[in-house]
Amino acid sequence: xxxxxxxxxxxxxxxxxxxxxxxxxxxxxxxxxxxxxxxxxxxxxxxxxxxxxxxxxxxxxxxxxxxxxxxxxxxxxxxxxxxxxxxxxxxxxxxxxxxxxxxxxxxxxxxxxxxxxxxxxxxxxxxxxxxxxxxxxxxxxxxxxxxxxxxxxxxxxxxxxxxxxxxxxxxxxxxxxxxxxxxxxxxxxxxxxxxxxxxxxxxxxxxxxxxxxxxxxxxxxxxxxxxxxxxxxxxxxxxxxxxxxxxxxxxxxxxxxxxxxxxxxxxxxxxxxxxxxxxxxxxxxxxxxxxxxxxxxxxxxxxxxxxxxxxxxxxxxxxxxxxxxxxxxxxxxxxxxxxxxxxxxxxxxxxxxxxxxxxxxxxxxxxxxxxxxxxxxxxxxxxxxxxxxxxxxxxxxxxxxxxxxxxxxxxxxxxxxxx
Amino acid sequence: xxxxxxxxxxxxxxxxxxxxxxxxxxxxxxxxxxxxxxxxxxxxxxxxxxxxxxxxxxxxxxxxxxxxxxxxxxxxxxxxxxxxxxxxxxxxxxxxxxxxxxxxxxxxxxxxxxxxxxxxxxxxxxxxxxxxxxxxxxxxxxxxxxxxxxxxxxxxxxxxxxxxxxxxxxxxxxxxxxxxxxxxxxxxxxxxxxxxxxxxxxxxxxxxxxxxxxxxxxxxxxxx
Numbered sequence: 001x002x003x004x005x006x007x008x009x010x011x012x013x014x015x016x017x018x019x020x021x022x023x024x025x026x027x028x029x030x031x032x033x034x035x036x037x038x039x040x041x042x043x044x045x046x047x048x049x050x051x052x053x054x055x056x057x058x059x060x061x062x063x064x065x066x067x068x069x070x071x072x073x074x075x076x077x078x079x080x081x082x083x084x085x086x087x088x089x090x091x092x093x094x095x096x097x098x099x100x101x102x103x104x105x106x107x108x109x110x111x112x113x114x115x116x117x118x119x120x121x122x123x124x125x126x127x128x129x130x131x132x133x134x135x136x137x138x139x140x141x142x143x144x145x146x147x148x149x150x151x152x153x154x155x156x157x158x159x160x161x162x163x164x165x166x167x168x169x170x171x172x173x174x175x176x177x178x179x180x181x182x183x184x185x186x187x188x189x190x191x192x193x194x195x196x197x198x199x200x201x202x203x204x205x206x207x208x209x210x211x212x213x214x215x216x217x218x219x220x221x222x223x224x225x226x227x228x229x230x231x232x233x234x235x236x237x238x239x240x241x242x243x244x245x246x247x248x249x250x251x252x253x254x255x256x257x258x259x260x261x262x263x264x265x266x267x268x269x270x271x272x273x274x275x276x277x278x279x280x281x282x283x284x285x286x287x288x289x290x291x292x293x294x295x296x297x298x299x300x301x302x303x304x305x306x307x308x309x310x311x312x313x314x315x316x317x318x319x320x321x322x323x324x325x326x327x328x329x330x331x332x333x334x335x336x337x338x339x340x341x342x343x344x345x346x347x348x349x350x351x352x353x354x355x356x357x358x359x360x361x362x363x364x365x366x367x368x369x370x371x372x373x374x375x376x377x378x379x380x381x382x383x384x385x386x387x388x389x390x391x392x393x394x395x396x397x398x399x400x401x402x403x404x405x406x407x408x409x410x411x412x413x414x415x416x417x418x419x
Numbered sequence: 420x421x422x423x424x425x426x427x428x429x430x431x432x433x434x435x436x437x438x439x440x441x442x443x444x445x446x447x448x449x450x451x452x453x454x455x456x457x458x459x460x461x462x463x464x465x466x467x468x469x470x471x472x473x474x475x476x477x478x479x480x481x482x483x484x485x486x487x488x489x490x491x492x493x494x495x496x497x498x499x500x501x502x503x504x505x506x507x508x509x510x511x512x513x514x515x516x517x518x519x520x521x522x523x524x525x526x527x528x529x530x531x532x533x534x535x536x537x538x539x540x541x542x543x544x545x546x547x548x549x550x551x552x553x554x555x556x557x558x559x560x561x562x563x564x565x566x567x568x569x570x571x572x573x574x575x576x577x578x579x580x581x582x583x584x585x586x587x588x589x590x591x592x593x594x595x596x597x598x599x600x601x602x603x604x605x606x607x608x609x610x611x612x613x614x615x616x617x618x619x620x621x622x623x624x625x626x627x628x629x630x631x632x633x634x635x636x637x638x639x640x641x642x643x
Contacts, residue, residue: 002528006514013516318511324473325508326577327501327529329494414473415506415589416464 003332007339010319014312021308022347025395028301029352032294032387034359037378039287045126045373047276049193050243052124054252055269057081057089057259058241063270064279070101070241071272073111073194076169077103080238085264090244092258094251097122099243102206102236105177106169110151112199114206114236120146122245125193135159136186142204142230146186150196157184163199165209177209180226192373204234244269302395305344309337309402313409320410334407341399342392349388353380420485422585422617423447423470428479430465438477438643439465445640447633449584452608452618454628457637463621466637467589470619471504472496484584501530505578505616509590512574513562520544520558523576526583533581540580547576550613551606568599572606579610586611588620592627604630 011018050056050071058066059079068074090098099122102114120131120138136159139146147157157163161184167175182201190196208229212222224232246252252271259269320333356378364375425445431438440462447453457463468474469481472488473496481489484503488496500506505526513522523544527534537543548558551572557565565573571591578586588607592600604627611618620631628634 009516319514321508322512322514325471325506326526327497329497414468415471415508416468
């Protein structure tokens with residue numbers, strides 16, 4: 001008991017310099033816990049990029065690739081699906097809804113997605129949330145466009161603006177569909193998913209801008225105006241992929257198998273949850289890297305503490321001699337240093353936890369506004385507690401060094417006060 | 420019973436060829452305050468550390484209050500020191516982060532015996548400080564606010580609290596001027612006598628010797 005009292009009083013006496021030590025430990029702890037939090041949130045957010053969809057269907061490739069181009073708008077499809085096959089598959093009585101996706105064009109680097117109004121009715125992300133508009137409404141006309149939050153913000157678009165789509169997905173595409181501009185009728189709220197970076201148009205719109213194109217180039221001398229195009233049959237012949245919602249989720253495997261064994265063309269149906277988890281595994285390396293980095297930061301913080309403890313050894317020789325004179329055993333002198341480190345690291349942990357809460361609290365409104373992502377309140381879980389315990393253990397381990405030096409010195413010095 | 424009994428005591432530091440300390444015989448009876456005169460390098464520090472139980476003799480016997488210190492383990496020696504000895508240093512006697520009163524009570528935290536003998540340690544600390552003439556308004560202050568003379572008086576109170584039989588003083592007056600020194604010695608004697616403690620006083624200063632009933636020159640008894 002007296003040792004704890006002596007430790008606390010001694011620490012208080014040196015509070016100015018120790019405050020910095022506690023602060024540096026606190027920052028490293030906050031980083032460690034913050035990284036863990038972000039890692040968990042990022043994973044949760046990633047895994048809920050698409051939710052409520054039972055199957056993603058595309059041309060046969062791999063499930064991860066399918067997910068990448070259909071949901072994340074990364075890369076391109078190897079092949080398309082005929083409208084006929086699409087209709088046939090969604091004719092299955094187990095299918096409750098479906099959303100066709102047609103990709104391949106872009107606008108200033110942002111992918112253009114051709115779809116229909118069911119997209120706004122059925123597409124869910126996060127915690128089964130539907131898409132929400134910050135302005136305007138879903139597209140109705142052939143040349144209407146709905147912008148993702150980031151597209152509107154970065155490019156400064158508002159309702160009523162006209163945009164021109166480019167053929168292909170390269171950001172510096174020269175083949176523009178300049179003759180058939182689209183006008184913005186809706187802007188979505190931020191979702192924290194690739195939807196924010198997508199321009200949504202109707203399937204008919206995609207069809208219309210390509211009526212006078214063959215094999216990716218506009219046919220010379222053959223031009224159909226925007227108005228004329230609308231009069232044509234704009235039913236798409238091909239789509240890139242489609243999303244399926246089933247009446248009964250338990251039927252997912254059955255329907256998946258049926259699609260995978262579809263005779264007319266080679267198709268692939270993927271369970272989004274499984275594919276997302278696979279994809280996370282593939283790109284999840286950064287998790288480990290982040291953890292390793294924050295681990296090193298913690299070690300650096302503790303080394304700072306060790307430095308402080310070691311640097312005070314000399315000025316505390318007198319203190320040790322006094323304690324020895326009143327009957328303290330070298331073991332107790334040793335314990336003083338261990339206790340000191342323990343108090344410092346506990347204070348550092350508490351301050352670090354407070355910092356995490358403060359940072360979350362401060363960042364929440366901004367993150368919601370900017371990324372449409374609600375930062376959930378952080379509740380320390382078992383792994384977090386375990387981490388703090390490991391940090392405390394490491395601090396104790398480090399404190400053995402000054403402790404052992406003080407132990408040896410107090411044996412040698414005894415009552416001799418060497419200053 | 421003798422407070423201190425040395426017999427054929429030898430101490431040699433590791434890796435040295437000669438003994439630092441070799442004392443054939445030294446007895447100190449209770450109440451027989453002893454002044455040990457020794458210049459630096461005379462083995463004075465080694466002797467003090469041996470008496471306090473910090474070091475153990477290389478050979479020979481060393482008994483304090485009838486207890487054979489040379490055959491005790493280190494923990495037992497620490498406990499023995501806490502129970503039976505009060506130590507006063509040259510200077511810097513006090514822990515800077517404790518108040519004056521807390522410094523005086525410190526030994527009672529390491530020795531149940533002294534705590535019991537002191538009774539209410541706070542009352543006892545105040546009583547001792549009263550006797551030593553330390554103003555009441557200084558007692559809850561930080562020790563760094565005190566003059567060296569005041570600090571040494573606090574050190575005496577700490578050495579005396581809980582009535583230890585042996586007071587070991589290592590040049591406690593060397594930082595004091597002559598007037599303060601004599602006053603300090605008078606106080607030390609008066610309080611030690613009042614509770615029957617034996618003083619073992621080590622100094623190189625021959626002027627102090629006249630205050631003591633018995634004087635030993637370390638150069639004469641230490642014959643390595």
